[in-house]
Amino acid sequence: MTSQIVTREDCQIVVKNHLKRELFQITDYQTGQFFDEVNGFLGEHLFLTINVLLEGKIQTLRFFLKKFPSTHPLQSEFLRSMNGWQREIYCFQTFLPTIKQTLPDYQLDFVPECFLGKPDDVLVFEDLTLRNYDLPRQANLNLLDNEHICLALASLAKFHAGSLAYEEYQSKRLGEPFRLFTGQEQLVKEPLLRRENGFLGYDFFKAAMKGLKALIGKVHPKNQVALEEVQQKFDTLAAKALALMCPQTTFRNVLAHGDLWAKNVMFQYEGHKPIKAVLVDFQLIRYHVPAHDVLMFLALTTNRQVRQEKFHFYLKFYHDALAKELERVNIDATSIGMSYEQFQKSVSFIMPEIKIHGALLRLQQCGNKDFYKKLVTDKEAYKNFIFVDKAPFALELFETDANFRTLLSEAVEEIIEAAL
Known part of the structure; x- marks a missing residue:
């Protein structure tokens, strides 16, 4: 059995890089779903098994395969706008090997091995x-x-x-x-929180800010004047957060993970x-x-x-x-x-940015499984949630999901304190 997701030539490269040898024969290969539940907003998660004839015996090799979400226009466009696929390929096929070659004693045991990376196509890992x-x-x-x-x-x-x-x-x-970068190179330039009209990351940011502002009204139920003042200062804090998302000259910078949860x-x-x-x-x-990843x-x-x-x-x-x-x-x-x-x-x-960024991602990630399962079946709602206005979704979850309400209440309380 073969797969339309990867070619035999792809499998040859994967096995060669995995076994670190040239002499083997692939008999067949297949792919399948790695998880049963919703996973991989920026890529589909699959397994790849390859049967290999090696020294007269069949060995079954299993790998983790991440597939570019080409059948999902929304995710595909978002991923392309941030060069997300190319960033990961660069990290595994250029950056980390360069560090290792330069510093032989530096161990790469904090990441999986990557055996294949094809732009806007597939990535194969151990x-x-x-x-x-x-x-x-x-x-x-x-x-x-x-x-x-x-x-x-x-x-x-x-x-x-x-x-x-x-x-x-x-x-x-x-x-x-x-220094490794200026920060303006396409593969390390701020991929998400960048004030740039027409950039999907900026739409993502603005949609989340609407959601957080709606939650401020829930968490800060005081008189209207006080609420308006808080929301105005929230806008100022959000603008400051965007301004902080760039390499700094006062402190050392590193190639940061950028999405550590x-x-x-x-x-x-x-x-x-x-x-x-x-x-x-x-x-x-x-x-x-470095503090950005940590915080x-x-x-x-x-x-x-x-x-x-x-x-x-x-x-x-x-x-x-x-x-x-x-x-x-x-x-x-x-x-x-x-x-x-x-x-x-x-x-x-960097802490003012963390207050905004952390709450933004809590808003994106902390809904319950049923909420996300329902969301991905409705393309228009999905688009609105990601790029237009998270407010109605946030308010619904705040009323119906106790875990979401607890975590977002804390995040919004910290935003209010930082804004004031």
């Missing part, structure tokens, strides 16, 4: 489930426990350390400061215990301060009480992990502008 990796085994993916958070932050620190170490290596080699981290388990984390889905990579992950995986109790613990944990990774390649974090004090300053600097 199937992490074969090594007992899974999405977080937590009752609520919007609220992770301490073990999962620390493992994810450690892997994130290793990813960020690669950018910093590479820039330092090249600076030393060239005898002058070297619970479903974009997979954990390896021994029994019920998570022991290691791998980062996935690099379609929104951007050149930005967004915490905003999307913890509640307000946890952040009040453990916020500085998590900041220190991440920074210690980053410093340790840099030490492995003989770099002192403090000497390159990444002391803990400097990191804390970058946290304070």
Whole structure:
């Protein structure tokens, strides 16, 4: 049995890169759905199995395949507008191999292996489930426990350390400061929150702002004058958030993941215990301060009480992990502008954007499964939710979904406090 999604030539490349050998014969291959439920807004998630004749025996190899959503015009257009597919291919086929080649001691064990990347077509990775990796085994993916958070932050620190170490290596080699990007390159330019008329990411942002403004009216039920004042200041905060979404000159930047939440981290388990984390889905990579990834992950995986109790613990944990990774390649974090004090300053600097961005993604992600199943069957409603106006959807979920109401109430309360 064969598949129309990949060709035999594609499978040849996948197997060659996986086995790291030339001599084998593919007998057949097939694809199928990886998950039963709605998944992959920016790509369909499939499995790819390839039967290979190797040294006289048939071996079945299984891979994870991400397919460009070409049959879904809305997602396809959105993904193309942000160069999302090309960003992920660049990360796995150019950026990470370059770092590894330059820094042989740098280990890429924080990402899956990528065996094939075709622009606006398919990406093929190792199937992490074969090594007992899974999405977080937590009752609520919007609220992770301490073990999962620390493992994810450690892997994130290793990813960020690669950018910093590479820039330092090249600076030393060239005898002058070297930076990977200016931030205007198409594959690292802000992919989503960019004030640009006609850009779908800006439409996405404006639709979400309408939803958040509607929720302010629910969370801040005071007299009309006070509410109008809050909403005006919310508009000012939203504009400031957009202005902050670019590389900074005061702080060091890294190639940031850009979309780090619970479903974009997979954990390896021994029994019920998570022991290691791998980062996935690099379609929104951007050149930005490391604190942005850290703070967004915490905003999307913890509640307000946890952040009040453990916020500085998590900041220190991440920074210690980053410093340790840099030490492995003989770099002192403090000497390159990444002391803990400097990191804390970058946290304070970027925080206004995090309040808006975190609430925006909570609004996108925190509805219940039935809500999303119903939404994807109605193309017009789906388009309105993503690009036009999230307000009616947000108000409906606020009334009918207790988890959504709790998480968005907290997010909106923090926005109100930041705006005032």
